[in-house]
Amino acid sequence: MISASHFPLVDKYNRKVTYLRISVTDRCDFRCIYCMGENMTFLPRAQLLTLEELEWVGQAFVEMGVTKIRVTGGEPLVRKNVLQLFQGLGKLNGLKELVMTTNGSLLEKMAKPLQEAGVKRVNISLDSLRPDRFAKISRGGDLNKVLRGIEAALTAGFQRIKLNAVIIQHRNHDEVINLVQFAIDQGVDISFIEEMPLGNLENRDRNEVFYSSDQIRQELKTVFTLIPSMETTGGPARYYHLAQTQTRVGFISPHSHNFCDHCNRVRLTPDGHLLLCLGQESAIDLKRVIRSHPGEIAPLKQAIIKAMELKPQSHEFLVNNSSPILRYMNFTGG
Numbered sequence: 001m002i003s004a005s006h007f008p009l010v011d012k013y014n015r016k017v018t019y020l021r022i023s024v025t026d027r028c029d030f031r032c033i034y035c036m037g038e039n040m041t042f043l044p045r046a047q048l049l050t051l052e053e054l055e056w057v058g059q060a061f062v063e064m065g066v067t068k069i070r071v072t073g074g075e076p077l078v079r080k081n082v083l084q085l086f087q088g089l090g091k092l093n094g095l096k097e098l099v100m101t102t103n104g105s106l107l108e109k110m111a112k113p114l115q116e117a118g119v120k121r122v123n124i125s126l127d128s129l130r131p132d133r134f135a136k137i138s139r140g141g142d143l144n145k146v147l148r149g150i151e152a153a154l155t156a157g158f159q160r161i162k163l164n165a166v167i168i169q170h171r172n173h174d175e176v177i178n179l180v181q182f183a184i185d186q187g188v189d190i191s192f193i194e195e196m197p198l199g200n201l202e203n204r205d206r207n208e209v210f211y212s213s214d215q216i217r218q219e220l221k222t223v224f225t226l227i228p229s230m231e232t233t234g235g236p237a238r239y240y241h242l243a244q245t246q247t248r249v250g251f252i253s254p255h256s257h258n259f260c261d262h263c264n265r266v267r268l269t270p271d272g273h274l275l276l277c278l279g280q281e282s283a284i285d286l287k288r289v290i291r292s293h294p295g296e297i298a299p300l301k302q303a304i305i306k307a308m309e310l311k312p313q314s315h316e317f318l319v320n321n322s323s324p325i326l327r328y329m330n331f332t333g334g
Helices: 052-062 083-090 107-117 131-138 142-154 173-187 213-220 286-292 298-312
Strands: 019-023 068-072 097-102 120-124 160-167 189-194 227-230 238-242 248-252 265-268 271-275 283-285
Touching: 019 052, 052 068, 052 083, 052 286, 083 097, 083 173, 097 107, 107 120, 107 142, 107 213, 107 271, 120 142, 120 271, 142 160, 160 173, 173 189, 173 213, 189 213, 227 248, 227 271, 265 283, 271 286, 271 298, 286 298
Parallel strands: 019 068, 019 265, 068 097, 097 120, 120 160, 160 189, 189 248
Antiparallel strands: 227 238, 238 248, 265 271, 271 283
């Protein structure tokens, strides 16, 4: 057990990194308008870390005190044999939380095997309850498949399920009350996410479509009683309990309420780069370290510890997109 005084994953701003997000693929069966371009060029599969290498990185982080791993994509469940990775990570001694973010399209068949592999919580993207609008935002996604996936997740017995909705003005901002009511009816949580300025958008001005967490919260207050909560999942969401329900509403607000002061996470990209901040390009190549020292975990750990020096104080997200991060959201999973 690593003592607090010897915790190796501390950046120069004295923030402890206890949370690793692993993006296992940049591919997805959707093409959501806030996540990627319509005509994407994906990484050649040969450039991806193998499932064994992804597990190796997870093991190194857990042995240095990381207690939470989130598996993301793209859509993680489109990665061939990805259940093998969940099963391996689920056995890591010291890992308290193995969680996943998914678009829900493949959960109908995968929910129970994932729960049995050790996944404790699942976040499912749901940006609209209208089939036509859902298909337009996701560029072809089938809402009914996602709803069946949510039902399967409820049946599987995860400790907690949360819906994620990216709210875009003039696209789905008029559904926030309906989305919360759906979450209440299902007995799950929901988080509303301000769109993050990653990648070059096609025919869309972020200034015109930005819809803040404050706007959403004010709208919800006209229908629901929101009670501030001190609970946290270790991520950036700020939660409120909904009176007389079991549902919490979270707000992830990279623009309007910067959460960088308490950032406890780093991200592994599908091709093995350790990204120190979602909103900057600081990164190191762990794939090179792994393949230069096969089977040796010490060099990998040293590279990770050294990377903590590169973690910036804050992101540089700008709504007006004047200095955009060129990498799309599907490459890091948010």
